[in-house]
Amino acid sequence: GQNIDQPTEMTATEGAIVQINCTYQTSGFNGLFWYQQHAGEAPTFLSYNVLDGLEEKGRFSSFLSRSKGYSYLLLKELQMKDSASYLCAAMDSNYQLIWGAGTKLIIKP
Amino acid sequence: GAVVSQHPSWVICKSGTSVKIECRSLDFQATTMFWYRQFPKQSLMLMATSNEGSKATYEQGVEKDKFLINHASLTLSTLTVTSAHPEDSSFYICSARDEDRWGPLHFGNGTRLTVT
Numbered sequence: 001g002q003n004i005d006q007p008t009e010m011t012a013t014e015g016a017i018v019q020i021n022c023t024y025q026t027s028g029f030n031g032l033f034w035y036q037q038h039a040g041e042a043p044t045f046l047s048y049n050v051l052d053g054l055e056e057k058g059r060f061s062s063f064l065s066r067s068k069g070y071s072y073l074l075l076k077e078l079q080m081k082d083s084a085s086y087l088c089a090a091m092d093s094n095y096q097l098i099w100g101a102g103t104k105l106i107i108k109p
Numbered sequence: 110g111a112v113v114s115q116h117p118s119w120v121i122c123k124s125g126t127s128v129k130i131e132c133r134s135l136d137f138q139a140t141t142m143f144w145y146r147q148f149p150k151q152s153l154m155l156m157a158t159s160n161e162g163s164k165a166t167y168e169q170g171v172e173k174d175k176f177l178i179n180h181a182s183l184t185l186s187t188l189t190v191t192s193a194h195p196e197d198s199s200f201y202i203c204s205a206r207d208e209d210r211w212g213p214l215h216f217g218n219g220t221r222l223t224v225t
Contacts, residue, residue: 040200040221041218041219042219043202043216045213045214096155097155099152102152
């Protein structure tokens with residue numbers, strides 16, 4: 001079956017760096033997405049990886065290893081506003097998104 | 110660009126009534142839109158894929174007669190929750206892609222439905 005695993009919750013300190021991991025198993029693969037979702041709001045798109053390697057976008061970077069079925073989202077210089085849930089989603093061979101349950105990130109001063 | 114507008118943001122209705130939620134792509138055309146439901150502290154669950162000019166494709170376990178989807182134009186899809194019950198209370202979110210099938214999904218702001 002198709003499956004996405006990511007930690008349920010993580011805690012980090014303001015100004016620090018945090019890495020949120022995601023492993024996936026899908027029927028075929030057409031890319032890995034990361035979304036940010038603040039409480040009570042809809043998700044917003046952060047990044048998309050389809051090739052192996054690191055994609056950097058400001059304070060956020062996303063990494064993909066297709067052979068390992070593994071991705072991570074790296075957040076640098078954490079700010080209080082980064083407190084949110086981070087959703088990992090893999091696109092299968094039918095271009096359907098398989099969603100993880102999300103990682104709730106708590107930022108402490 | 111790639112703005113998806115969803116209306117209303119929240120709605121409270123009585124049990125047994127019907128509620129319509131609109132989803133519009135404001136600056137692009139969307140032949141396909143997706144309707145999700147999210148219960149508190151749970152992940153997004155795809156309910157159905159809305160196809161312009163044709164019938165929606167529903168996920169397993171989603172009642173098509175209860176959740177009516179209409180995608181009459183390239184910029185508008187509607188979800189009607191018919192005969193709503195308290196267990197239908199949830200956060201409903203629509204989304205669409207502005208590019209080809211590989212592009213990221215852009216989400217509306219969601220509709221918080223409370224059925225009393």
